[in-house]
Amino acid sequence: MIDDHRQRILHAAARVYAQHGWRGATTRRIAEEAGVNEVTLFRQFGSKDALLDLMMRECSRVEQDATFPLEPVDPEQELLAWVTVHHTALVGMRAIVRQMMSDAEERPDAANCATHGPSAAMAQVREYVVKLRRHGWVTESGEVSPAEVRAAATMLMGAVFADGMNRDIMPTMFTQPVPETLRAYVRIFLRGVGALQEPAHRAARTVERDSTSTTVPE
Amino acid sequence: MIDDHRQRILHAAARVYAQHGWRGATTRRIAEEAGVNEVTLFRQFGSKDALLDLMMRECSRVEQDATFPLEPVDPEQELLAWVTVHHTALVGMRAIVRQMMSDAEERPDAANCATHGPSAAMAQVREYVVKLRRHGWVTESGEVSPAEVRAAATMLMGAVFADGMNRDIMPTMFTQPVPETLRAYVRIFLRGVGALQEPAHRAARTVERDSTSTTVPE
DNA sequence: GCTTGCGGCAAGTATGTACTTGCATTAACC
DNA sequence: GGTTAATGCAAGTACATACTTGCCGCAAGC
Numbered sequence: 001m002i003d004d005h006r007q008r009i010l011h012a013a014a015r016v017y018a019q020h021g022w023r024g025a026t027t028r029r030i031a032e033e034a035g036v037n038e039v040t041l042f043r044q045f046g047s048k049d050a051l052l053d054l055m056m057r058e059c060s061r062v063e064q065d066a067t068f069p070l071e072p073v074d075p076e077q078e079l080l081a082w083v084t085v086h087h088t089a090l091v092g093m094r095a096i097v098r099q100m101m102s103d104a105e106e107r108p109d110a111a112n113c114a115t116h117g118p119s120a121a122m123a124q125v126r127e128y129v130v131k132l133r134r135h136g137w138v139t140e141s142g143e144v145s146p147a148e149v150r151a152a153a154t155m156l157m158g159a160v161f162a163d164g165m166n167r168d169i170m171p172t173m174f175t176q177p178v179p180e181t182l183r184a185y186v187r188i189f190l191r192g193v194g195a196l197q198e199p200a201h202r203a204a205r206t207v208e209r210d211s212t213s214t215t216v217p218e
Numbered sequence: 219m220i221d222d223h224r225q226r227i228l229h230a231a232a233r234v235y236a237q238h239g240w241r242g243a244t245t246r247r248i249a250e251e252a253g254v255n256e257v258t259l260f261r262q263f264g265s266k267d268a269l270l271d272l273m274m275r276e277c278s279r280v281e282q283d284a285t286f287p288l289e290p291v292d293p294e295q296e297l298l299a300w301v302t303v304h305h306t307a308l309v310g311m312r313a314i315v316r317q318m319m320s321d322a323e324e325r326p327d328a329a330n331c332a333t334h335g336p337s338a339a340m341a342q343v344r345e346y347v348v349k350l351r352r353h354g355w356v357t358e359s360g361e362v363s364p365a366e367v368r369a370a371a372t373m374l375m376g377a378v379f380a381d382g383m384n385r386d387i388m389p390t391m392f393t394q395p396v397p398e399t400l401r402a403y404v405r406i407f408l409r410g411v412g413a414l415q416e417p418a419h420r421a422a423r424t425v426e427r428d429s430t431s432t433t434v435p436e
Numbered sequence: 437g438c439t440t441g442c443g444g445c446a447a448g449t450a451t452g453t454a455c456t457t458g459c460a461t462t463a464a465c466c
Numbered sequence: 467g468g469t470t471a472a473t474g475c476a477a478g479t480a481c482a483t484a485c486t487t488g489c490c491g492c493a494a495g496c
Contacts, residue, residue: 024324104387115388151394154391155403169322170336
């Protein structure tokens with residue numbers, strides 16, 4: 001534990017920043033939260049800005065563990081699981097994300113940090129939609145245009161983002177609990193891209209890979 | 219113009235707050251932005267907190283002019299127009315909304331102010347959805363549950379909110395221009411609640427009020 | 437055993453911020 | 467024309483913040 005103090009200070013900086021923002025994250029508060037002397041903070045990181053910059057860079061490096069299967073088998077279930085992981089992750093980070101979004105104009109680094117996670121998630125969804133289309137889940141007919149399919153992915157991510165960010169401060173907007181809401185988001189998304197199959201259709205569609213299809217409870 | 223100065227200071231406070239947040243909105247900056255002496259600010263409002271509190275209360279009082287028709291005639295067109303109004307309004311206020319969301323934990327008033335607009339919009343959409351159902355646009359069959367219809371409204375508003383708030387700082391997430399994206403959101407929402415009628419169906423459905431139906435371009 | 441480096445502690449510096457006070461100016465109102 | 471209220475200006479107070487400096491204790495490495 002050679003750099004125990006550095007890590008403690010960095011984590012404390014993240015917590016204080018999440019609560020009070022850049023200006024409110026004073027060196028005194030961070031040192032107190034970390035349980036170290038304020039001078040140690042300057043000796044280790046040079047300045048408050050350097051410390052917060054480093055904290056943000058570390059913050060962008062968090063890797064997400066949610067992935068999609070190589071080929072879609074049950075889109076509703078797979079999307080729901082994936083969306084749930086990202087929603088809970090977002091709820092856990094919502095305080096810090098809010099601060100970063102408000103600091104984005106004054107500190108461009110904050111915008112990059114806040115953008116990193118959602119952008120990666122968005123790319124994953126787009127990739128998954130391509131897989132859905134390649135495997136015949138998304139209607140190829142002119143009924144739903146490709147541009148609309150891309151917008152549907154943006155809409156799904158936007159809804160999940162807004163839900164995770166606002167549910168605590170806009171209670172009147174969210175009447176139903178999280179799991180039901182997320183499932184509804186996924187179903188509307190799939191219906192929007194023409195990929196929500198009723199059991200009859202789904203059986204017909206998955207007949208060729210019936211051996212690998214997982215059972216779908218409920 | 220008896221209270222010219224008060225209004226100038228209040229508007230300046232809103233601009234400075236939108237850029238720098240509560241802590242960054244110093245009395246010096248606000249006075250400079252308003253073109254008045256810093257002392258005038260204290261003589262008029264007593265303290266910085268009183269001024270910003272008043273600014274927030276005034277900010278919550280803005281009325282929205284977008285309304286839905288009494289009875290739906292062309293849901294896609296009506297929803298698109300309404301969503302467009304709210305999206306542009308949100309884009310105009312996004313800086314101040316971001317600050318309010320980040321200040322919400324420390325200043326509950328900020329949360330109320332930021333919540334007011336979206337909550338009212340949400341109520342309007344829900345009302346419109348009820349009208350859609352009453353007029354037979356939304357499928358009454360068990361295909362789409364009422365809970366899912368409510369979640370669809372939340373999803374639409376969430377997507378519009380996320381789009382307006384994030385489009386400038388997450389460019390990779392939004393690949394298509396605003397009008398196309400909003401139209402896609404509306405179409406996916408309507409398809410999600412079973413109310414997106416192809417021209418053939420729509421003609422059959424609007425036959426009873428054909429005299430009042432507006433022509434739909436494109 | 438001695439050095440080296442790291443951290444705590446106390447004090448200090450420079451700057452910014454909220455807010456006050458006293459005085460001069462100006463414009464409106466009777 | 468004189469009073470009154472609002473404003474500008476200069477200065478000052480009290481406090482917080484970022485950051486520095488010097489000294490001391492301590493633990494590891496040679």
